Every structure is written in C-alpha cells, then in structure tokens.
Amino acid sequence: MFLLKNVTYGNILEIQELYIPPGKVTCITGESGSGKSTLVKLLNNIISADRGTITYQGTPVEQTDPVELRRKVVMVPQTPPVFGGTVKDNLVAGLEFSGHPPAEDSLLTEVLKTVCLEKKLDESADQLSGGEKQRLALGVALLLEPEVYILDEPTSGLDETTERKVIENIYRNISGRGKMLLMITHSKAVAEEYGEIVVEMADGKVAGVKERHR
Amino acid sequence: MNEIIELGFWQMAAAYVFIILLFLIIKARGINREKELFIGTVRMTLQLVLAGYILAYLFEANNVWLVILVVILMQIFAVRNIFRRVKYRLSKRIKQMIMFSMAAGTLTSIFYFILVVVQVSPWFEARYFIPIAGMLIGNSMTGISLGVQRLVEGMYDQRAHIESALMLGAHPKKASERIVNQAFDAAILPTINSMVGMGIVFLPGMMTGQILAGLSPVTAIQYQIAIMLGIVGCVSLTVILFVQLGYKAFFTDRAQLDKKELLLISSKEK
Numbered sequence: 001m002f003l004l005k006n007v008t009y010g011n012i013l014e015i016q017e018l019y020i021p022p023g024k025v026t027c028i029t030g031e032s033g034s035g036k037s038t039l040v041k042l043l044n045n046i047i048s049a050d051r052g053t054i055t056y057q058g059t060p061v062e063q064t065d066p067v068e069l070r071r072k073v074v075m076v077p078q079t080p081p082v083f084g085g086t087v088k089d090n091l092v093a094g095l096e097f098s099g100h101p102p103a104e105d106s107l108l109t110e111v112l113k114t115v116c117l118e119k120k121l122d123e124s125a126d127q128l129s130g131g132e133k134q135r136l137a138l139g140v141a142l143l144l145e146p147e148v149y150i151l152d153e154p155t156s157g158l159d160e161t162t163e164r165k166v167i168e169n170i171y172r173n174i175s176g177r178g179k180m181l182l183m184i185t186h187s188k189a190v191a192e193e194y195g196e197i198v199v200e201m202a203d204g205k206v207a208g209v210k211e212r213h214r
Numbered sequence: 215m216n217e218i219i220e221l222g223f224w225q226m227a228a229a230y231v232f233i234i235l236l237f238l239i240i241k242a243r244g245i246n247r248e249k250e251l252f253i254g255t256v257r258m259t260l261q262l263v264l265a266g267y268i269l270a271y272l273f274e275a276n277n278v279w280l281v282i283l284v285v286i287l288m289q290i291f292a293v294r295n296i297f298r299r300v301k302y303r304l305s306k307r308i309k310q311m312i313m314f315s316m317a318a319g320t321l322t323s324i325f326y327f328i329l330v331v332v333q334v335s336p337w338f339e340a341r342y343f344i345p346i347a348g349m350l351i352g353n354s355m356t357g358i359s360l361g362v363q364r365l366v367e368g369m370y371d372q373r374a375h376i377e378s379a380l381m382l383g384a385h386p387k388k389a390s391e392r393i394v395n396q397a398f399d400a401a402i403l404p405t406i407n408s409m410v411g412m413g414i415v416f417l418p419g420m421m422t423g424q425i426l427a428g429l430s431p432v433t434a435i436q437y438q439i440a441i442m443l444g445i446v447g448c449v450s451l452t453v454i455l456f457v458q459l460g461y462k463a464f465f466t467d468r469a470q471l472d473k474k475e476l477l478l479i480s481s482k483e484k
Contacts, residue, residue, distance in 0.1 A: 044381055045468060045470070046377060046380055046381055046470055046471075047470060048466075048468055048470065062468070066468045066469040066470070067383055067384070067385055067469055068383075070380065070381060070382065070383040071382075071383030074381065074382055074383065075381040075382075076381070077374075077377070077378055077381065079374075080378055081372075081374045081375045081378055083375060083379075093379075094382055096388070097379045097382045097383060097384035097388055097389065098382050098383035098384065099383070137378075140382065141382070144382065144383070146383075
C-alpha cells in the first residue's frame with residue numbers, strides 16, 4: 001500500500017493525502033496533463049517529490065534502496081522502447097535488468113499469449129507496432145512477478161476488443177494473488193469495470209477517490 | 215647508403231615548392247582552401263622549428279623538474295583539447311572525470327613503459343620520457359574525446375531506454391551497459407584499426423623518422439611494436455577509466471536519470 005502526504009512536484013502535482021490500498025486494482029483517470037504519469041513515477045521513485053512523504057508499506061520511499069523498491073514496484077511507461085534484437089531478447093533483457101535468472105521459452109511464450117501478442121520469440125522486436133511494443137513491455141512486467149504493477153496507459157495503442165482482452169488477461173493473472181495493479185487509463189469503461197479504487201485527477205490534484213466492488 | 219642525407223637549405227626549399235605548386239592548383243581550380251593551406255603550412259613550420267629547439271634544450275638540460283613540467287603542460291593541453299573537441303556542453307562532474315581518467319591512465323602507462331618496458335635510467339631521461347609521454351597522452355586524448363562524445367550522445371539519445379530499464383529495477387550500471395560498451399568501442403576502434411594497417415598500409419611516422427635518421431629498420435620496428443602496444447594499452451586504460459566513471463554522472467544518488475545533466479546536453483552545440 002501507498003500513502004502520500006503533502007506531496008508536491010514542481011507545479012505539476014500537489015497531493016494533500018492519498019491512500020492506495022494493497023491487493024487491489026486501482027485505476028487513475030483524468031485529463032491529459034492532470035498529473036497522472038507524474039504521480040505513478042513518484043511511486044516507482046523514478047522521480048522524487050520536492051516535498052512531502054510517500055510511503056510504501058509503511059517505509060518512506062526515499063529511505064528505501066531505489067533499485068530494490070523498483071523491483072517490487074515495477075512500472076511500464078506509456079510508450080515503452082524496445083531494447084533491440086528479438087522478442088525473446090527483450091523479455092530476457094527485462095529479467096536481466098531486475099536480477100532474475102533467464103526463463104524457459106515455454107514460459108516466455110505463455111506470457112506472450114497472456115498479453116495477446118501473437119509473435120514468435122525469434123521475431124525482430126524493432127518491427128513491432130506501437131501497440132505491440134506496449135504488449136511486449138507488459139509481458140516483461142508480468143514475467144517479473146513484482147508486488148505492484150504500475151501500468152501507464154497500457155493499452156492506449158490498441159483497439160477496443162484487444163484492449164479488453166489484454167486487460168482481462170492481466171487482471172486474471174494478477175488478481176487473487178495479493179498483488180496490486182495500478183493503472184492509468186483514459187477509458188472510463190475500463191476504469192468502471194476493473195477499478196476497485198478509481199482515483200480521479202484534475203489539475204495536479206486528486207479530484208476524487210471512488211471505491212467499487214467488482 | 216649508410217650515410218644520413220642532411221637536408222640542406224635548397225632541399226628544404228624544394229619541399230616548400232611542392233606545396234606552392236599545390237597552392238597554385240587549388241587557386242586555379244577555384245577551391246576555396248588556399249588560406250587554410252597557407253596558415254597550416256606556416257603553423258606547422260613554426261611549431262616544429264620551435265619544438266625542435268625546445269626538445270634540443272630539454273634533452274640537453276635533462277632536468278627532472280623540467281620533464282615533469284612538460285608532462286603537466288601536455289596533460290593540460292590534452293584535457294583542454296578534449297573539452298573543445300566534444301560537441302556538447304559538459305558538466306563540471308564529467309570534466310573532473312575526464313581529468314582524472316587522463317591523468318591516472320596515462321601516468322600509469324607512461325611509468326610502466328619507462329620503468330618496465332624500456333627500462334630507462336634515470337627514469338626522467340628526457341630523450342625517452344618526453345616523446346613516449348607525448349605519444350601516449352596524444353593518443354589517449356583522441357580516444358577519450360571519441361569516448362566522451364559517444365557516451366554523452368548515447369545517454370541523451372537513449373534516455374527513454376535507460377529510464378525504462380530503471381523502472382523495471384535495473385541498476386544504473388546495467389541500464390547504461392550498452393551505451394558504455396559502445397562508447398568504449400568508438401574510442402578504441404581507430405587505434406586498433408591503425409594497429410592492424412601498420413606496416414602494410416603505411417609506415418608509422420615515428421618509424422619512418424627513425425629509419426630516415428639512419429636507425430636500422432629492425433630496431434625501429436622493435437620500438438614501433440613496443441610503442442604501439444603501449445598506445446593501445448594506454449588508450450584502453452584511460453577510456454575504461456572514463457566510461458566506468460562517466461556514466462555515473464548521469465544518475466542521481468536515487469538511481470534516477472539526472473535531469474540537470476541531460477538538460478545541459480540538450481542545450482547542445484557550444
């Protein structure tokens with residue numbers, strides 16, 4: 001769980017208090033420029049707040065080893081880059097980055113299925129479209145099995161049908177295992193269907209928090 | 215043929231006539247480079263004449279403090295030249311890393327070469343120390359300039375890749391590994407290429423000079439091989455030191471990309 005108190009970041013974000021409970025799906029919605037991406041970057045500690053405290057499981061993130069924290073709180077950016085080579089190279093690179101041993105090809109193929117990426121492991125990753133790159137990055141995140149998945153608009157490059165399928169698969173993969181999914185989404189429908197907590201952002205502030213039961 | 219042919223006044227003049235002919239051809243063809251050719255020729259002549267007298271004085275004096283002073287001046291010149299050659303604005307931190315890598319890498323190599331390889335006694339013997347130091351410092355300067363350029367460029371161009379790797383829990387070292395390796399390659403490749411072509415494609419300047427000055431080609435070659443190994447080792451050492459330190463300048467102590475460092479680079483051309 002995350003707790004943010006009096007957090008500011010430049011003139012982009014100002015949050016008095018926000019509690020994100022553990023083991024749930026939290027959707028963050030809001031207009032472009034409302035501070036959604038900045039908020040999740042702070043949770044992943046890829047940027048640091050100017051003021052205020054952010055705690056993860058009771059410990060301020062600034063006092064945690066940043067690399068260890070990010071291995072528990074993995075984030076996939078909105079337009080994830082590919083690391084060259086094949087689809088498999090990218091999945092393996094993700095594992096290497098976070099200090100995991102290499103995985104069997106069968107597991108890698110399984111992950112590709114979960115994110116609805118119908119590509120062979122030896123296909124070139126550079127040839128993938130934007131939406132396919134996004135799904136490949138989601139696959140990497142799933143392989144890492146962190147405590148928290150932070151996904152910044154994970155399906156913005158997908159058509160509605162594929163988007164639903166991918167999110168449903170990720171939800172099934174994560175839910176019921178005590179893991180936390182934090183997802184920025186533009187889609188009200190996705191937020192309403194999957195978000196157990198929906199945080200509405202506006203002008204860098206939390207405009208509202210709704211709790212739902214799925 | 216064993217006697218060395220001393221170049222007299224008219225022979226030197228003939229060498230300049232060769233350049234004057236080229237000068238006329240350039241002018242006739244309308245290639246706008248006669249000014250550069252003229253300045254270049256005059257500069258080279260003055261520099262070499264001056265260097266000849268200074269070296270003659272230094273070899274004669276053979277004073278330890280003078281030798282140290284010359285090496286310090288070489289280092290200052292080399293470091294300033296690196297700062298000038300790199301297209302990007304560099305932070306104080308990177309500049310300090312360049313200075314440290316140049317000093318540590320070249321001095322280690324120079325002393326290894328002087329004390330272990332050539333076994334010069336006394337160690338500051340100017341006739342050996344100054345040319346060897348000059349060659350090692352000069353080549354390291356070229357290598358490290360290429361390394362800095364590639365590292366800075368890579369860190370800036372691939373910032374999205376690096377940040378993406380960090381978000382997954384990569385250590386800064388791992389996240390920038392590829393860029394660091396590419397920078398090392400870029401810095402060392404020209405030296406390796408010149409080593410490969412040596413003796414076949416061209417005879418290196420030092421060796422040509424020694425042979426023309428009457429030394430046996432076999433002795434000249436022994437020195438050339440030793441110097442070439444020294445150059446490759448020295449360039450590798452300085453560049454490794456730099457790239458292993460240099461990438462750290464782009465990260466904060468929270469293992470985040472240092473936005474200030476990237477901003478400085480984005481202001482680009484000096």
